[in-house]
Amino acid sequence: MTPERKKKLRLLLRKKAAEELKKEQERKAAERRKIIDQRCGQPKNLDGANEDKLREICKAYHERLFLCESQKWDLEYEVRRRDYEINELNIQVNDLRGKFIKPTLKKVSKYENKFAKLQKKAAEFNFRNQLKTVKKKEFELEDDKEKTTKPGWAAGGPGAAKKEGEEGAHPAEGEATAEEA
Incomplete structure (x- = not known):
């Protein structure tokens, strides 16, 4: 078939379909009028x-x-x-x-998901900053320990153990001093 013949056939089919559609609409309108007249009846003469x-x-x-x-x-x-x-x-x-039935899903931007992931990672990095600070020195230098040790004359404060020759010395302390000698 030539393109012109195809075009002519399409045009004829469209015209026929339009005529059928128009006839169908007229038939429905006539049926509607008939039903309305039947239900309403004839108007009364007032x-x-x-x-x-x-x-x-x-x-x-x-x-x-x-x-x-x-x-x-x-x-x-x-x-x-x-x-x-x-x-x-x-x-x-x-x-x-x-x-x-699958619910209709909302469209979500890819960039919003990436932004949420970045915020989550940022929150993980900031975890240390949110911790409570403790002022306890776990790692002290040895130099600091030497400076904090008390001299011999200051070691004997109130409640400190008495020396070897004094009365009331604890027996455990006396034994320790004898072993050293």
Whole structure:
């Protein structure tokens, strides 16, 4: 087929589809008008009607309105009940299949994820800064220890052990001094 022939066939198909669509719309509109006329009925002639006749017409309209509203309420109830049943059956089908409705996920920027990871790493680095500071010297230089040792005359403070020749010396201390000699 030549390109011109293809183009002509496409054009004819589009025209035919448009005509079919138009006919379908006209048919639906005619059906709608017919149903509305059937449900509403013919309008009553109010010209030249006396008061009693008007009351009867109003009463008939009121009864018709009441009937239509009750039918509408019944139909709405039936629709809600069937929607509920359909939903329950869909849930049962999904349970049997093992497939569940997947929620729609929000789009998240890649850069936000990277930024969050960097912040997490930064928080790990700052962990030491958040610790409580303790003023205890674990690592002292030996020079500092020598400076802090007390001289011999200052070592004997109140409650210090008495020397060898003095009374009341502890026997353990006396033995230690004898072993040294």
